[in-house]
Amino acid sequence: MAKNLTTVGFDADDTLWHNERFFHLTQAHFADLLADYVEQEHLMAQLLEAEKRNLGHYGFGIKGFVLSMIETAIDVTGGRVPADVIAQIIAAGQEMLSHPIELLPHAQAAVEKIADSHRILLITKGDLLDQERKLAQSGLGDLFDGVEIVSHKTRPVYDEIFARHGDGPARGMMIGNSMKSDVVPMVDAGGWGVYVPHGLSWAIEHAEPPRTASRYHEITDLGAIADLVQSIG
Template identity: 55%
Template sequence: MTTLEVLAFDADDTLWQNERFFRLTETAFADLLSDYADPAHLTERLLETERRNLARYGFGIKGFTLSMIETALEITEGKAPASVIQTILDKGHEMLEHPVELLPHVAETIQSLKGDFRLMVITKGDLFDQERKIALSGLADHFDGIEIVSDKNPETYRNVFSRHGVTAENAMMVGNSLKSDVLPVLDLGGWGVHVPHSQTWVFEHADPPQSHPRFREIDHLGGLQGVLKSLG
């Protein structure tokens, strides 16, 4: 068997809570504009705007906030009160300042793996926000490399692994997104471990490759040690 050298982890909704705050803000946004449209319709319109803006703003809270403002202006035909725009901005600021909440079993699992493998974080999103969360997580010192990227695809992973002197065949990526964390690394010949999160963003959904020999799924990060032991 190929020697496993690197364990790479996604950050948002793998190491700490993230999507939950987006959904809470989305609910507040729908309530804010309830006089103009049905909440379900607002959610659909916001999702359409986010999809359209990914190429402009990328992933993260700032793009989400701009998409909320754009949706509010569209729904109200440009008549959204300044107070509504201000409230949306305030919600975005709250998200950017929210404390980091580690998910269960994360701290002890990362600590237990240090020294046995080279540990990395490979995450996408806004640079400043991701740097803030990594710093506040208390985990930064356990990682040998931290990569914040604009998107996750096979080429992204190939370049990241190459910069760190490892091939995908010797790496394992662990994350909550099948689309971004697991499938691209499997395509390169690496290992992919899916850790489902109850609120994974709809854009990150994909079918699990159950028959792939290097695919694994665990209920929480505490199950990773069992996966590693099973590989011999």
């Protein structure tokens, strides 16, 4: 009997390993650096707006985040931000780009278990070099049948990826911590979308869950994903 589900995609950042907490720590350091010029709440609002504006220029990832911090620092100080503050922002970004990878609970076991019975993909956004570094350090790279580092996660992107690597999105599943990027567009494409909340989230990735969709699922952590995959068949 043919399987209902043949191909399973995993998001990377904050699904398989920690990521967002390093952005939060760097934002706190950024606020300290600019504390003499602007209140933290206003600074964070300005930074978020800069990140939204710059996604089309820089895409997702740490490098775009650093450039948005520098732009914000210039804006909130009226161009008076000291050079040493800019240097410290750059240094903070470089530290983020070299931070060791720490897998989330159940991540390795989940990937290994599903790899025994299904084609599995890593589908992630972000800077190419940084994502390749993190995948190499994770120790999970050899388990995936395909790796896709994309600029955006949309329905057409999932249509193309799951058609090329599998049997189309209708027989595919995407697992991730972003409702906007991992779940909603995959459900729209006709596949299964599985939401795994992380706790820390980026405001830009917020979306309402497709609760009425039969192929939408939410699990508390990756420890539950193997049973869900098995139940779908």
